Amino acid sequence: MIRIIIKEFFYVLTGALAVFSLLELIFPGIVISHFNLNRLLILWAADAILWLGIKSENYGQKKENS
């Protein structure tokens, strides 16, 4: 369950970063006037690390099983 949540959050945060960056490029200030994109980037990176951690754990388990 946690794995799914982390994965879904990773996808949506990646999408958010892409869309918000594009919006900022077209209309400078439209997003950063509301919140700091750096925090979103940190959240995305933390989520990505967690997901990578879970994936590597699964990969290790699969290797052991085989």
Next chain:
Amino acid sequence: MKLRISLWTLLGLAVFYFIFYAVSPFGKTVYESDFSSAGMIGKLTPEERREAGAYGGWRMIGDPLYFSIRTFRGFDRAAVELEYENKSEKPIIEIGVLADKTVWRYQLKPAENAVIDRLASKWTALRKGSLLLLQKRKEYESIDDFIANPPELSRIALYDTELNSEFTIGNYAPSASKTEIGRPLRGNYEFYVYLKNEPLDFEFSFFDLNQNKDPDPVEINLYYRDQPIDSVRVEDDGIAEDGGISSAPRKISLKAASLPEGVYKIEFKTGNDVITEKIISNQKRISFRGPLWLTEDNENFEIRTDSSAISVNAVHPAGRQVVKFGTAELDVDETYRQFNLSAIGDTIGFERGGVILSGDGVFSFDRESFFDPEAKKIDSNFNSDSVDFILANYRSPEEANGGFKTARAEFELKQAYREDGAYGFIISAPGLKVEDGTEDYIIIKSVRVEFYGRSLWAKIKSMIDNRL
């Protein structure tokens, strides 16, 4: 699957909100900031005039402070709310929006005027909307009555309002000879001229120092009752170098006939590279409003004024001198520092130019041409003994929590200057200085700005109407 739909819906809503906020389809948007970080409302600048407050907010330690507000579209009107605490002795705090970048003119509105607040409790006060009339002795029953039958201008002080009372000079007769002002002036300036049964005729001789690369067109605007009625313009000399090679002298004339009797204002608008060498006119009554940049070529001269307080800033090493104002003396011993003097006198004596002069009255270069058509203004040097009435467009700030006050000012933005999508704002507290060594300051806690403009529907409708 539900989680995925929820998260992507949230992202979609966020994008919609950002776009909705930027477009402001209903024609209204609100920005708020405590100036802690730069968002749509920029930081307070310059840094040397502010300090971080002990419990949040910023301490304004020098006048003025600036901030900008970036908007994604233009608006017609802005209502600014400033939350602050005045920990200084300075009685006046004003908020303004940049109206003209060439001359750095701000449209200023009152935030707090302690002089009016103090007199409102002593004099008879009448209020109509935001207009406030204070009478030393009650002579008028209503503000309408006062506006319809105003007393002599010399008995009135105005604050952020105009009175439709015509200034006239008794026994005035046009001059048969020309008036020549031969004191070189640098950059922008403006002056009043009085006309009666005579054509307006001015000739300005000027040249471009070419010390910077910016073009320096000259624009001369003529105003009557604060409305522009005529304008002439000459383009830059065409030298786009900053080599300091002065252009050849040039001339520009402003002429107008059949003008009604009254006071006219002339604005000479240009860059700081332009020196006006000479002004020749048929008119004999000419008085300048400060600031006046008197170039270093001026030597041993006097200026007539009715100011009670003057400021002198030496912008050239030659400008360091002892300035005489009435019987008082002002030792201007440092460049690029504003020196102030309050004194009783009608003449300011300079050894040399190289200074920027300003004051709370008007200035003229000879006694015969002096006249002051302005009603007295309420500033930090205001003397309530000199007037019997005060008419002000002013509301006192409201008390907020923790000793703070909230002041509100409204601005028309159609005349405001907007660059790169940003409006420029100013917070001014005249007399508040960093270098005076006193521990006085104003805590700026936050600002809230409501912008009002056309709705998206109104804009689409006007576009359709224009096409048809």
